[in-house]
Amino acid sequence: MKRFILLTLCFCAGALSAFSQNKKVWFPDKDLIQAGVYYYPEHWNESQWERDFKQMHDLGFEFTHFAEFAWAQLEPQEGKYDFAWLDRAVALAAKYKLKVVMCTSTATPPVWLSRKYPEILIKEEDGTVLDHGARQHASFASPLYRELAFKMIEKLAQHYGNDSRIIGWQLDNEPAVQFDFNPKAELGFRDFLKKKYNNDIKALNSAWGTAFWSETYSSFDEITLPKMRQMFMNHHQILDYRRFAAEQTTSFLNDQCLLIKKYAKNQWVTTNYIPSYEDGHIGGSKDLDFLSYTRYMVYGGKDGIGRRGYRVGDPLRIAFANDFFRPIKGTYGVMELQPGQVNWGSINPQPLPGAVRLWLWSVFAGGSDFVCTYRYRQPLYGTEQYHYGIVGSDGVTVTPGGKEYQQFMQEIKNLRKKYSPREDKPKEYLARKTAILFNHENSWSIDRQKQNATWNTMAHVDKYYRQLKAFGAPVDIISEEKDFSAYPVLIAPAYQLIDEALVSRWTEYVKNGGNLVLTCRTGHKDRNGRLFEAPFRSKIDNLTGNKVDFYDLLLPEDPGKVAMDGKKYNWNTWGEMLIPGKDTDVWASYTDEFYEGKPAVTMHRLGKGTVTYVGVDSNDGTLEKDVLTKLYSTLNIPVMDLPYGVTMEYRNGLGIVLNYSDKPYEFQLPKGRKVLIGETKIPTAGVLVFK
Structure with missing residues (x-):
């Protein structure tokens, strides 16, 4: 064969153009999003098929x-x-x-x-x-x-x-x-x-x-x-x-x-990945x-906010998947979204009432062209007997999650009368558009030589991502194949493996007005995972406007401290002691150990742009939060200040605010906007849609 x-191994410009044309046919803007459901005819008596398909249609599903x-x-x-x-x-x-x-x-x-x-x-x-x-x-x-x-x-x-x-x-x-x-x-x-x-x-x-x-x-x-x-x-x-x-x-x-x-x-061709980013x-x-993904939110994990947060799930679990999959081809779908209780988790609790609908709106907010759920009927035999479907074990009774799918599909049907083009988004929202540069090979390299058992590469990335979502920023998680110049700010966390071509692209991006954020563990090795025969991390010294004197790792029970603008932050996993050059401002410094006073965070101006270097990984992400807040303020980029658990996105001329937190959130509606779905006081697992 x-x-x-x-x-x-290659992209074809003609094929990409053809995809753009086909996408308009497959997923027209007027549809907003299409909804579907898994069905296994081979599992059921054929005499029941017609009844099942009729009920699927009556509930509002558009494909199976x-x-x-x-x-x-x-x-x-x-x-x-x-x-x-x-x-x-x-x-x-x-x-x-x-x-x-x-x-x-x-x-x-x-x-x-x-x-x-x-x-x-x-x-x-x-x-x-x-x-x-x-x-x-x-x-x-x-x-x-x-x-x-x-x-x-x-x-x-x-x-x-x-x-x-x-x-x-x-x-x-x-x-x-x-x-x-x-x-x-x-x-x-x-x-x-x-x-x-x-x-x-x-x-x-x-x-x-x-x-x-x-x-x-x-x-x-x-x-x-x-x-x-x-x-x-x-x-x-x-x-x-x-x-x-x-x-x-x-x-x-x-x-x-x-x-x-x-x-x-x-006919389009895709597959449904579990989002195993590394x-x-x-x-x-x-x-x-294009690509699609699978997402389950409630399965016994402790992710979530508050005592019963596990019934709602991690507030950024769907958002990160959206922002990772969408930039790959410019569109994406969610092929498998949890309809209710599952069977395979460590503990399998019921989702909070409203959570399934919240997840559906989270998928929509990120720009998905379709959402599909596994599965229509709860199975009577096999490994997944206790896995909820849209209907229960009798084949006809709609489950709580099924009713929330029905509600979402009706809401989308009503909104189709008010749709705008997909990219109809406010200028102030687009002004804070940010990319996170991600290459799984950095994780591969780091994880074989963590140097500190408490290091977690994806958790390090998440500290920056979490703050961007608090800013209400549209985020793309991109590969090196993408054009950096499309983003006012580009963040490359723990980018350990580099080559001269990448450093040259970063430098060009900054000189032309881009704002680059690099973090600790960046630029240490070549693409084979070998240290350079040169001073440590020196391949990016001219770009960052600093040198690395040495790095340190501390015990988790005895963390060190970094200070910025009068505020102190704990750290232990990784810290680089920086030597700044000219045109480089020191933003944060270490306050203890034998390197007290050494810089930990710097900001360097190069050409028309800037390079912010964060040489330390804080314990709880507060330093990363404050560094990004200071940077965006310095760059005069307007941002929001959403609490953790609340996110906001725009698409098709619609603003969507989602509340994963454990308390109601009062959203300040922008001037001239009108509420279409929900209320400005958004309850836990609630959704606000405005235009």
Whole structure:
């Protein structure tokens, strides 16, 4: 089966233009957002299908979602296909004006495949071979598995690719990066390395620093998959292995996409990721039309505000996903949003009344083109029996979450009469538009050498993100592929791996008037994770207007202090002692230890712009909050001061305010605005929409 790897690695301007045109057809502004629901015809007596589709339509759903886990029904024997049952389901859905998202069933290969071809099964590091009876047990690195999967997908695409009732395709289900020790994965890793290092083992040895501890290889055939659990395993090798593992997932999806597009007529192709931001595969399958994600908010975690905050969830969990997925392709969807109580959490409480609707409005506020929920009917058997649906176990009684979906869909239907173009947003809102530059490889590198057990890369990023949302700022979390100049402020937290090209782009951005915020642990290493043969962190000294004298790490029970503008802040995870140059202002300094008085935060003017360097990670994010507040004030960028748990966004000429906090929030309505939904005193789990 042809791999199409080269196509995976490039953007095509013509294709992007075509996507922009198709997007207007697939997701017209007048619709605001489309709502759908998962359905599994193969789980239910066919005599009930029509009743179910009719009720879906009556509740307000506009599309449904088929065949996600149905490979055994689609191909009951190798090479023998049965689409007749699915045809009947598609026809009944269409009868009730429900479009269909068709899925490839690659997360659940049938038992005949696992038994006849056991070599396709994932092998874990401890030697355990996964088996039939669950899901996602097949290896993306297995050429045979790909061949068998692509045969089934091609038949499915030939059958439905020109069917106007099918609006789009979802690939696999929640595809993740596999740390697979299948023999084919090891061979694939060697091939990956040969290609990357031009078949030059000396180049690999140099990149991996194998002179250390007698690790030198004389041929690629000596290389095995790195034992991730083995203490002190070469972290340069692990860095390449993680790149390989992510590439296996991205190429598997991309090849599916290209195969479907041979037959699809005006149908989009996406997949639904769990937002595992550090895994490195999200956004790597370049030929997908856009991305979608899965989001569950209440599952026994302690995230949330107040004593019962776990019933509402983390206030920024959906917002961060929106801001991460949207910039990748300019549009996105949410393919799986919690409808109520789930079954797989550590504790599975009921969501707070109103929370499901709050999550739906959170998805809408971020700019999503569609939202879909898992699932329509609560299952009567299988692993997810206690997972709520839109209707309960009798198949007809609408659950509390189902009623909140119904309410949201009716609200959207009413707002369609008042819609504006998607990008109709106030000038003062756009003036504070900010990007966070994110590369998962920084996390990979840091997490193998944390230096302090209390360090958490994503928590460090969140300290900046949280304050931006308090500003009421529109945020894009972007990769290096994006144009930095589109943003007045660009924040690159803990950006450890750099090269000259990136430093040059940062410098150009600042000189042309951009405002760059860099933080501790930035610029230490090259892209292979090697320290530069130069003074520590010196590759960005000219950009930051300071040097790093040294860094320190403190015990969590005995933190140090940093002072800025008369206020003190605790820190322990990481602190860099800075030596400022000319045209560099000191904003904060250490107040204790043997480096008392040393600068911790500086602001440097370069060309038309500025570089703020935050050389320390505070314990609770208050320093980061105050640094950003001071910076935006210095730049005369107007900001809001929303309490944690309250967020505000604009889209389609609508302002949306969301309250995840544990107390009512009184919102000051901008002059000339009119309330469309809710009240200005917004209760917990409440929503305000104004125009």
